[in-house]
Amino acid sequence: MAIGSTIEMEREWVKEVKEFDESKMGVQGLLDSGVTTIPRIFIHPPENLSDLQPSSTHFEIPVIDLSITNCSKVIDQIKESFSTWGFFQVINHGIPMQDIEDTIKAFKSFHEQPKEIKSAYVWDQKVSYYSNFNIMWSKAVNWKDSLRVFTSPNPPKLETIPSVCRKEVMQWDEYMKGLCETLMELMCEGLGVNKNRLKELSCLGMRKFVCHYYPYCPQPDLTLGLPTHTDRGVLTLLLQNEVSGLQIKYGDEWVEVKPIHGAIIVNVGDLLQIFTNDQFKSVEHRVLANACKESRVSAAVIYNPGKRGESDIYGPLTELLSPENPALYRNFTIPEILKQGLTDDSSSKAIVDLFRLNCNDND
Ligand SMILES: O=C(O)CCC(=O)C(=O)O
Numbered sequence: 001m002a003i004g005s006t007i008e009m010e011r012e013w014v015k016e017v018k019e020f021d022e023s024k025m026g027v028q029g030l031l032d033s034g035v036t037t038i039p040r041i042f043i044h045p046p047e048n049l050s051d052l053q054p055s056s057t058h059f060e061i062p063v064i065d066l067s068i069t070n071c072s073k074v075i076d077q078i079k080e081s082f083s084t085w086g087f088f089q090v091i092n093h094g095i096p097m098q099d100i101e102d103t104i105k106a107f108k109s110f111h112e113q114p115k116e117i118k119s120a121y122v123w124d125q126k127v128s129y130y131s132n133f134n135i136m137w138s139k140a141v142n143w144k145d146s147l148r149v150f151t152s153p154n155p156p157k158l159e160t161i162p163s164v165c166r167k168e169v170m171q172w173d174e175y176m177k178g179l180c181e182t183l184m185e186l187m188c189e190g191l192g193v194n195k196n197r198l199k200e201l202s203c204l205g206m207r208k209f210v211c212h213y214y215p216y217c218p219q220p221d222l223t224l225g226l227p228t229h230t231d232r233g234v235l236t237l238l239l240q241n242e243v244s245g246l247q248i249k250y251g252d253e254w255v256e257v258k259p260i261h262g263a264i265i266v267n268v269g270d271l272l273q274i275f276t277n278d279q280f281k282s283v284e285h286r287v288l289a290n291a292c293k294e295s296r297v298s299a300a301v302i303y304n305p306g307k308r309g310e311s312d313i314y315g316p317l318t319e320l321l322s323p324e325n326p327a328l329y330r331n332f333t334i335p336e337i338l339k340q341g342l343t344d345d346s347s348s349k350a351i352v353d354l355f356r357l358n359c360n361d362n363d
């Protein structure tokens, strides 16, 4: 193909993406307009689509029951799950089932409002916004709409959170903060460090809330809900409704995370892999485009260090290091990460790769 026409095609593609983004109709808006095939900007490259079916039905990610009184058993289960899978589901966590159901319902209601109401929530991107936000991931648009709210360190002005789910967003943030604190303590005990270590490192300090909405996709073999990635932060706590779609990498296989009513999915982010000097693994995952008529709803709360100054140094926890277990990563600051300008289509493990020491660096 002549170079001129390739450039022309790319320009046309960028224009179509921009038009879709600026229309603020989202994927749900497209469906409402009656499409039965997906516009070409949603079609992912073949390498993203070649292995969409879960390759294994033998495996299931671990399920941890927080109500059991044998604390050391729970600690061992968390440690084992994070060292092998990087993921687990937690049940009997104490959050009332009715509140979980109401929360999912409220998030769903937000996305099912008319476009005119939703698009009023395209605010300053640091506070709260509604979009098909990860448009450039893998150079294709994903079959998903999202609402993002930064719930800390500066609590958002309430009017910037959509009224239809305002109460639920704030309540969910509180619930997740409590659960995350408990889990971080148990994780620290598993690692053999002071149980407040991660909290003192300000790991509960910055929270970003993302409510994903994956409506029915008429051509689920041609696109994705969310392409393969690892989470960048410390820890992610995720609620999903009963519509499946999340898959995680286990060895060379893709394993489906089966929805369990009321369970919360917990996974290791890149930063936690670094803090634990690779004891815990930040694992690749993705979400398929939704082939069910019923929409898939999920809500992720992503935890990051709240202390973000030039003098706040992060790296592998020193208690975990010894001559036999030397640091696998160099120390760094959060501004250093921000300066890298990692974009949403940077590769999985971008942060892990950024700070990993070469074998020779330890000599
Ligand atoms: O929607 C999901 O199930 C997964 C979302 C996710 O992986 C993320 O927000 O990083």
Ligand SMILES: [Fe+2]
Pocket (backbone or CB within 6 Å): 229, 230, 231, 285
């Ligand atoms: Fe993720």
